[in-house]
Amino acid sequence: MLFIVLLLVAIGDVVSISSPITPFTTYRYSTELEKGIADLWWTVDNGAKDITFELHMKTTGWVALGISPGGGMEGADIGVGWVDTEGKVHFQDRHAFDFVKPVIDNTTENWLALRGRESNGWTAIQFRRLLDTCDPMDVEIKSGTNVIIYAYGLTDPVGDINYHQNRRGSRMIPLQSYANPPTENKFTGLDYFEFRLNNYAVPSNDTTYHCKVYKAPARYSRKRHAIAHKTMIDPNNVDLVHHLVLYECDQTVKFDDNNLPDGACDDYYREFSHCLSNTATVWAVGGEEIVEFPTEAGYPVGGDFGIKYYVIEMHYNNPKLIPNRRDNTGIRFYIGKELRQYDLGYLAFGTSSNALALTIPPKVDQFTVDSFCPSEFSKNFPESGITVVSALLHAHLQGRSLGTKLIRNNTAVEYLFNAERYDFNYQFDNRLSEPIKLYPGDEFATRCVYNTMNKNEVTLGGQRTTDEMCSQIFTYYPRVKDLYGCFSMNHPDAWQAIRNRVSNNFNNTEMLDWIKNIEWTPTVAAQWQEFYNDASRMVIYSAVNNTKSEILAALPKYKDLPIKSCQTESI
Numbered sequence: 001m002l003f004i005v006l007l008l009v010a011i012g013d014v015v016s017i018s019s020p021i022t023p024f025t026t027y028r029y030s031t032e033l034e035k036g037i038a039d040l041w042w043t044v045d046n047g048a049k050d051i052t053f054e055l056h057m058k059t060t061g062w063v064a065l066g067i068s069p070g071g072g073m074e075g076a077d078i079g080v081g082w083v084d085t086e087g088k089v090h091f092q093d094r095h096a097f098d099f100v101k102p103v104i105d106n107t108t109e110n111w112l113a114l115r116g117r118e119s120n121g122w123t124a125i126q127f128r129r130l131l132d133t134c135d136p137m138d139v140e141i142k143s144g145t146n147v148i149i150y151a152y153g154l155t156d157p158v159g160d161i162n163y164h165q166n167r168r169g170s171r172m173i174p175l176q177s178y179a180n181p182p183t184e185n186k187f188t189g190l191d192y193f194e195f196r197l198n199n200y201a202v203p204s205n206d207t208t209y210h211c212k213v214y215k216a217p218a219r220y221s222r223k224r225h226a227i228a229h230k231t232m233i234d235p236n237n238v239d240l241v242h243h244l245v246l247y248e249c250d251q252t253v254k255f256d257d258n259n260l261p262d263g264a265c266d267d268y269y270r271e272f273s274h275c276l277s278n279t280a281t282v283w284a285v286g287g288e289e290i291v292e293f294p295t296e297a298g299y300p301v302g303g304d305f306g307i308k309y310y311v312i313e314m315h316y317n318n319p320k321l322i323p324n325r326r327d328n329t330g331i332r333f334y335i336g337k338e339l340r341q342y343d344l345g346y347l348a349f350g351t352s353s354n355a356l357a358l359t360i361p362p363k364v365d366q367f368t369v370d371s372f373c374p375s376e377f378s379k380n381f382p383e384s385g386i387t388v389v390s391a392l393l394h395a396h397l398q399g400r401s402l403g404t405k406l407i408r409n410n411t412a413v414e415y416l417f418n419a420e421r422y423d424f425n426y427q428f429d430n431r432l433s434e435p436i437k438l439y440p441g442d443e444f445a446t447r448c449v450y451n452t453m454n455k456n457e458v459t460l461g462g463q464r465t466t467d468e469m470c471s472q473i474f475t476y477y478p479r480v481k482d483l484y485g486c487f488s489m490n491h492p493d494a495w496q497a498i499r500n501r502v503s504n505n506f507n508n509t510e511m512l513d514w515i516k517n518i519e520w521t522p523t524v525a526a527q528w529q530e531f532y533n534d535a536s537r538m539v540i541y542s543a544v545n546n547t548k549s550e551i552l553a554a555l556p557k558y559k560d561l562p563i564k565s566c567q568t569e570s571i
């Protein structure tokens, strides 16, 4: 009995796992790929640039794990393994050219089996793969969002593998920056507050963006720390809730407490202009419900903490136009018993969300928008530095890859975070594999890359989903007072110049009309990229009561990071 109790306590704070087999070693990350069917453990070795996986599946036949470039089987790189009746482990590197049986990779073997065994009707195999194998028949395991596919057969292959039928699945997961969420038991008994919808009538429309303002809880006269939060998707609407974003409104914002805004986001984006640039957290389909903060820091609530309002943006996807659904989705913050050492804050880099910052031509495979945040921004960082722990990257539907480099003494030191692959539909709280310290004088180079092949019209910066954004938000501690973001846009003079205007009277309305009337051809789009590469920039340091700006005649040059030795594909 005592043994059972101890066991329950021990598994109490790890992710639920159903495999009866104990893993061969300990791993940094683990997740249940499919309840009662498939569990995955993995550790990324940044030095060796490889990943060791351990896959457990409820079968004594073959098991397979793949990395997919686009979501399905097409182009996927797949490791297939089994344990034979003698206990010998077999493993194959395969490649799927299409939604057909994957062929054996006849270039190089890049999935290497380490160990394997079968027990209680389950198969466990430990294997290793380089992040980037430089093999055209493999798929690089990129930073940012990865698509994992898995399948299994009921028997060991005789000759070739048999079809898995519906014994398959997929999962979006940031393999190199997984936050490894604990289960909720860890927080039971703690005080909490919630921002939750109240029987919101979800329209029978294909897409709905619903926004609602919430007031910070008033009951904490003394400052407390939230140590984790949980996204609570209404169980009746798991098929409709697509994503939820929580924004911090800056301290100057005032709302009528008796009539807090609540309605279609597009009707409110002006009122929310001091809210929507400070993202606090995001949950999207496939993301983890629980996010736990690092033990040394907490998110402040109550006392003299300045943030008084939050906005929740709900995105519902209702293609079947289901009527009469009521939604009570929300987010809960667990309050720690003790105050932690540091307050958490959020820093944002990127561009402003307007047309002067983002004007993206249609039918472009890759349009790059660079921005730069000079040392003026970081001058009030404490001498002892701040510590960045996680990254939330945010663009809208056209965003493909996003990243921010840390520049110190005109030299790129490392990426704060780089998502070589970004997918609007799967936005994660990416935990940095090692926290990164930032010091006064540090500078930041941010890049957002867009694809507009599906568009016939220009895409402009803005808050609506069909507009674009370039916002990269980092969670850090200790929170620095009066510091939010550093956003840039092309300088009005650069806009006047591209319009061949000599007058200094910049007229935003005229400029927008001019942009909207451009006839986009591939040549014009290519010239537009040059304009973006060379334009002078206006950088805005957004801080409450203290917005400052600086002009950069051009994007500063810096010594870049070494180029990766092999590149299997372009983005």
Ligand SMILES: *[C@@H]1O[C@H](CO)[C@@H](O)[C@H](O)[C@H]1NC(C)=O
Pocket: 103, 106, 107
């Ligand atoms: C490898 O297999 C592919 C597809 O099955 C084939 O087109 C290619 O010629 C093979 N290459 C070698 C080196 O055998």
Ligand SMILES: *[C@@H]1O[C@H](CO)[C@@H](O)[C@H](O)[C@H]1NC(C)=O
Pocket: 203, 204, 205, 208, 264
């Ligand atoms: C639902 O769609 C209709 C037609 O497109 C639109 O008029 C209406 O405003 C939408 N309702 C909501 C709540 O978004």
Ligand SMILES: *[C@@H]1O[C@H](CO)[C@@H](O)[C@H](O)[C@H]1NC(C)=O
Pocket: 409
């Ligand atoms: C900055 O770089 C220059 C040239 O490489 C070097 O001489 C200088 O010591 C560096 N300064 C700091 C603070 O690292």
Ligand SMILES: *[C@@H]1O[C@H](CO)[C@@H](O)[C@H](O)[C@H]1NC(C)=O
Pocket: 507, 508, 509, 510
């Ligand atoms: C900007 O241009 C528009 C359209 O030409 C005009 O109506 C408006 O008065 C101008 N605004 C300013 C501030 O000059």
Ligand SMILES: *[C@@H]1O[C@H](CO)[C@@H](O)[C@H](O)[C@H]1NC(C)=O
Pocket: 251, 252, 306, 544, 545
């Ligand atoms: C902003 O400035 C006003 C006036 O100077 C002051 O009353 C207010 O407290 C300031 N707000 C913050 C958040 O610093």
